Amino acid sequence: MNDVSSLLEREDKWYLGFGEKLVWTPTHPVFLEKFGFWDPANFYDMKISPCYTLDILDENYEVLVFKNTSRKWYPNLLKSTYEADLIEVIEAKSVIKNTLVSEIILKNRTTRDIKLHLVAWGVGKREEKEKVENFQILDNGIYFLRVFGRKNGKDFVIHTLFGSTIFDSYQVSSSSNSSILPRYVYTPFYDNFGGILRNRITYSDKKKGMIYFAFHKKIIIPKSSTEKFIIAMSMDTSFERTKQHFEEVLKIKDLGNLVDKEWKEYFSKLPTFNTDNEYLKRYYWYRWYGLKLFSIDVKEGNYKYPIVFEGPDYFRTHITYSAQCHMREMRWGLPEYAKGSFLNFVVNQKEDGSFPGHVFVDGIHRMTFYHANWGRSCLEVFFTTRNLDFLKKAYPSLCKYAEYMDKARDKENSNMYDVIDQFETGQEFSSRYLAVDEMADEYDWINAIKLKGVDTTVYTYELKKSLSVMARFLGKEDDSKMWEEGAGRIRETVRERMWDPETEMFYDVDPTTWKTTGVKAAVCFYPYMTDIVTEEHLKGLKRHLFNPKEFWTRYPVPTLSLDDPFFNPNAEWKGKRLPCPWNGRVWPMTNSHIVEALGNTARRFEDEYLKEKTVELLERFVKMLFENEDPKKPNCYEHYNPFNGRPSFYRGIDDYQHSWIIDLFFKYIVGLYFSEDGTLFFDPFPFSWNFEVTNLKVAGEVIEVFKRDDVFTVKVSGKEVFHGRFEGKIPIIKFT
Secondary structure, three states: OOOOOHHHOEOOOOOOOOOOOEOOOOOOOOOOOOOOEEEOOOEOOEEEOOEEEEEEEOOOOOOOOOOOHHHHEEEOEEEEEOOEEEEEEEEEEEEEEEEEEEEEEEEEOOOOOOOOEEEEEEEEEEEEOEEEEEEEEEEEEEEEEEEEEOOOOOEEEEEEEEOOOOOOEEEEEEOOOOOOOOOOOHHHOOOOOOOOOOEEEEEEOOOOOOEEEEEEEEEOOOOOOOEEEEEEEEEOOOOHHHHHHHHHOOOOOOHHHHHHHHHHHHOOOEEEEEEOOOHHHHHHHHHHHHHHHHEEEOOEEEOOOOEEEEOOOHHOOOOOHHHHHHHHHHHHOOOOHHHHHHHHHHOOOOOOOOOOOOOEOOOOEEEOOOOOHHHHHHHHHHHHHHHHHHHHHHHHHHHHHHHHHHHHHHHOOOOOOOEEEEHHOOOOHHHHEEEOOOHHHHHHOOOOOOOOOOOHHHHHHHHHHHHHHHHHHHOOHHHHHHHHHHHHHHHHHHHHHHOOOOOOEEEEEEEOOOOEEEOOHHHHHHHOOOOOHHHHHHHHHHHHHHOOOOOOOOOOOOOOOOOOOOOOOEEEEEOEEOOOOOOOOOOOHHHHHHHHHHHHHHHHHHHHHHHHHHHHHHHHHHHHHHHHHHHOOOOOOOOEEEOOOOOOHHHOOOOOOOOHHHHHHHHHHEEEEEOOOOOEEEEEOOOOOOOEEEEEEOEEEEEEEEEEEEEEEEOOEEEEEEEEEEEEEEEOOOOE
């Protein structure tokens, strides 16, 4: 824990950000070896491309050619060294205070003084849906607006300020459209540069094309000496905030020290998890890095609460399918983000009681909808925080959502709930949907199919079961009884109508025939996350999940059984590779559910074999999240090959927060879980690794857990409540 940033250090990564509106997470970077930020940044979900670069000219105005000799990445700091004949350049770049910042150090490699010209520049588009305009020169930089046309019909304006600690001359020039590449010879400055830029703005806001902007500095570096300066591009939704960011960044004395301090402060507030298993230790801290990278607390527009975005690029929005995951993880270290990840949907809840699939800062996506296990996630957050105000806000919203599910998704009163298009499960392109409509994979968000989904039904069961518990804590006994009765009807229906006793598996149901579909998908194991299953269902779990000819691959668990005719491990659907297929790839989201299903069932039935398989699955799952199982290269891509563990590099989407992992660590490795009355129990699974957990804040107490060989020590707010070999679950905090 002394230096998490060093633990995560590597040479092959580039994402930069610190939980703000602006991040630099280009999914397919092309210009990593160029100075500055030419590959795209994102302000919220809007792509800023390009940003800026730097060219260094000799005294004859010829561009120096550099070779990148080293690159090291730390959380929010990318440090690179470049060499040319005359000089060595060290660039440290980061994204802080909604600012792209480059700290440049020039080292004179010669035995004589050298004269150089520095030209920092960028280019903006002037198109119908994206344009730069209103250029002005301020005392310390070039100010302009980026204007994005949005689907809601309104423009979104980003105030931008670009400048440096050194600044002699400037130029803003328009151009017809041409290749947008970071080559100085393509710019309007190249032909007529005579040691100084023109110090004027020449363009029209009314004309389409491109606008180049630049500033210049002539410097002399004495022999064997260095020169240091900063280039910055700040952005925000107001001029005042943009200017404030910009001025603060230009005062930075040492970028690396500042960034390191910020991350140390962040990591120090989190619970520590140290273990002699290198994969588990590194991934624990890497996960907290990723959650911070895509978290945001701005109280702007539709983002009223602290939340976590799903991932980079167009995934930088608040999405229902992933918010349920963020709630489970953030509750252990950043509970305000756990609560906010649901409350932000409460304030954006639709009139019919459903939640929009995507919430943008300036609007919602009215067509999209995702099923999610809201009830259980909210209950877990409540138990961890003991925050009754959260429960009072969450409960009425969840009641409306439950009413929506009953009215809109089970019009037959079957106690099974509809999937009406393949996308709303978050698990598109699967034979699940073809079982009820052979055209299901051809439809967009048009609600054209009808399938009683085992996943959607389990989620609704968990919703009503959780509402019953919440109502009890809120003193609503009649409500509690009503919701418990509703949950009971679903429980019995799943056992009777979704379970096939011959094949011993739960399935989706076709509502036209009321027969099970027989499609063996990973969601068929979701009932095991709950108390729906009885002992008679255990044999089926073991029979199918652990069968290497169905789901137990080298890297389990594929989203579709290997013996399904549509199974494909290579992200191909009907012969074509797709972005997000769910017909055989291993998705961290699904694995999170399956580990939870295994762990929950193992606990309920005190089944030692299932506990051992939970351990095995979680360890295999985590190891898959390292490139070629290299312990220094953790990642989290959308999906993986079940046989070789190779991720979806072709998608370029890393650090995809579309699953929960930290929660699994605490529930099954450390062994902390809540019963339905809110009691916190200690019940670790048989992991062989030693570990220690400190600074874990739960229910107003500070928890510490230590494991040395087979001996555990548990402390609650400094008081030892258990020491010895573990022999059975132990209550350590009771709800009061």
